[in-house]
Amino acid sequence: MPGPAGATIDGGGSHLAVVATLVRAGVLRPGPPHRSVPQLRALMNWGATIAGGFRAAAARTPNAEAVIDERVVLTYKQLTARATRLANGLQERGVAPGDKVALLCRNHAGMVACFIACAELGVDAVLLNTGLSAGQMAQVITEQQPKAVIADSEFDAVLADCPDGTLRINAWPEDGAAIALSLDEVIKAAPATQRKPPAKPGRIIVLTSGTTGAPKGARRPNPPGIGAAASILSRIPLHAGERILVPAPMFHSWGLAALQMAMPLRATLIMQRRFDPEATLKAIQSKRPTAMFAVPVMVQRILDLGEDVIKKYDTSTLRVVALSGSAIPAAAVTKFLDTFGPVLYNFYGSTEVSWASIADPKDLRQAPTTAGRPPLGSKIVIRDVATGQPVPTGTVGRIFVWNDMLFEGYTNGAGKETADGYMATGDRGYVDPHGLLFVSGRDDDMIVSGGENVFPREVEELIAAQPGVRECAVVGVPDAEWGQRFAAYVALLPGATMTAEEVKALVKAGLARFSVPRDVHFVDELPRNATGKVVNRLLAD
Missing domain, CATH: 3.30.300.30 (ANL, C-terminal domain)
Structure with a gap:
């Protein structure tokens, strides 16, 4: 494993620690042979891809609820069957392994089926940001050149300049939709023929946030194995069978992380298409999720409702509220812990480096602005801005990260700066004497x-x-x-x-x-x- 000569903060990563974490979370658990054998076969044949993960979950718990949205409830067996037919339907319409399929969807069951279908077909799934303007969208489509665009009907106008010849499919039909071909129609018309793993697994391409310029496509690697899930599970105590509410958008790395964690945990994803703070509290009370993946501004908006509104709803099922995507003010951290109890976890990472560190409730109570500690299989080093050498504890420098899930580069051919195998996050920060990371801000x-x-x-x-x-x-x-x-x-x-x-x-x-x-x-x-x-x-x- 690469590493600089100076000190780092290290999340560890022995094989024993990985196995212990997966056992504790219920990912590795003995089961009846007629379920366990097909589960292992799916992972062996398909690997730790989204297709492999969901196929394995369907083999182990076929009748467990996989995804819930405002229109449907699908079991793992139903979801994977729809995904296979969708993959066959896309292939019948000219989408071939190695092509790209762009997804412009809010959180719903159709988008999850698209992820699995793309993985089964061996195409790259390009996740389009629902907040892009028509001009930005045209720029991204021109750069990525997808063979098909699968989008909710509300985005028809944004996609008006989509090139002729691009296959368009409506993922969430609404009255007056311009695109006639719907996702359901493609699935119903396609055969249920079981597929073989593609020669080359497809990738997921996530767009950078574009807060400082035009968004870029970043190629996310497929996990090297089921052990990759142990990194997040080592710091966020999710268990098999969780019910995970997902208001964080799935085109964003954190919403995508909820999907990727659901596979080994055989969890239920409760999808939220549009975030509304009080509607989220209603969903917690009615759907009884045990975990929620959100971005910081969402919990800030929930706190803005005030104590009287929050107390109207029973949120006692929540054990984990996991945040990522931006800094959350210290005052909001403390207020959330005071209001909802020790359930808050703050994940620091990026599209490029995946995970860097995670702060648990104890860390956040001790230091509300901390980014926490590295999880299993991750290392952090702080380097001097001028010399690039590791700096002492307490000194602000550039943050570099090492793990198995560093991205594979931007689709335009550019990459991120690396040093000794560690990748720059683009942030500056420091490590305190307790081994906690603090992010001071972006380089710029x-x-x-x-x-x-x-x-x-x-x-x-x-x-x-x-x-x-x-x-x-x-x-x-x-x-x-x-x-x-x-x-x-x-x-x-x-x-x-x-x-x-x-x-x-x-x-x-x-x-x-x-x-x-x-x-x-x-x-x-x-x-x-x-x-x-x-x-x-x-x-x-």
Whole structure:
């Protein structure tokens, strides 16, 4: 295993630890031979792909609920049967192994079937972001050149410039849909002939968030084996048979992670097409999920409902609320733990490096802004910005990660910087004496003000913790005297008041003078993309 000469924080990764984790989670569990043998055969033939994982789950627990959305409930047997017919139907319509199929769908059972079908057929599934504009969509389609586009009917207008000859399939039909051919029609017309594994497994291509530029396609590797699941399970105590509510979009790496974890756990995915905070609480009460995969802004919106609304709903079944995708304010972390108990887990990673670290409730109670510790099979090293050498504990530097699931490069041929086998995350941070990782901000978030390196996150945390502040974003702007200064964008709760001078005085009292924002703007809300990340380049608008 590669590694630098200096110190790292290491999540371990012995074979014994992997097996123990999988046994504890119920992934490895003795079963009747008529179920266990076909389960193992599926994994041997298809590998740890999405097709292999769902086929193995269907062999072991065919009648268990696999996916629930607002229209259907499908067992593992029903889901995999539909996926096989879909793969056959796509092939009949000219989609061949090695091609690409683009998916533009909200969370629903049809999208899960598409994932499995693409894996069975050996095509690359390109996950399109539901928040892209028509222009961005045209750019991505031109770059990726999919043979087919499977999309919900609400996105017909965004796909208006789809090239002639591209197979279009409607994944979620609604009244007045322009695309006549539906996913159900393809499945019903196709034979149920069982498929053989493709010569070359297909890949999943995830688009980067595009918060700092045009989104890029990143090729995600197939897991090297079932042990890959042990990494997340070593830090997030999910068990076999979980009921997982998924409001995080599945075109995003974290929503996709819920799908990938469901396979070895033989879990039930409860899909949420559109996020609404109170509707989420209603779903928790009625569907009784034991876990939820969400992005941070979602739990912030739930907390915004207020204690009186939250207490109307029984959320006692939730053991795990797992977050990823962006930083969550410390005040929100503490409030969520106080409101819902020790169920919060914060996952730090990226499309490119997969997982880097995970903070559990104990870590978050101790240090609400921490990104936690590396899971099994992952290592982190902090490197000096100038020399690239590992830095001492407590020193801010560039974050590099090693694990078995580093991405295989962007579809445009570019890659991420690596050093000694470790890949750069694009973030800066430090490790404290307790072995906890803290992320200071993106490389391009840091500003140099009066010769001092300053990151916006601590300013955002300070402002966001004030009563009456709903959310806050801080970005660097040019300054004639200091080179750069911060500008703060503050959204207040209804009825709250605050002045720009009060914000500046607050920061001046709590942080160094270089952190005091030159400008303070009050906005109704922060501009966010479909995964909840603040799009800094839109703040000035």
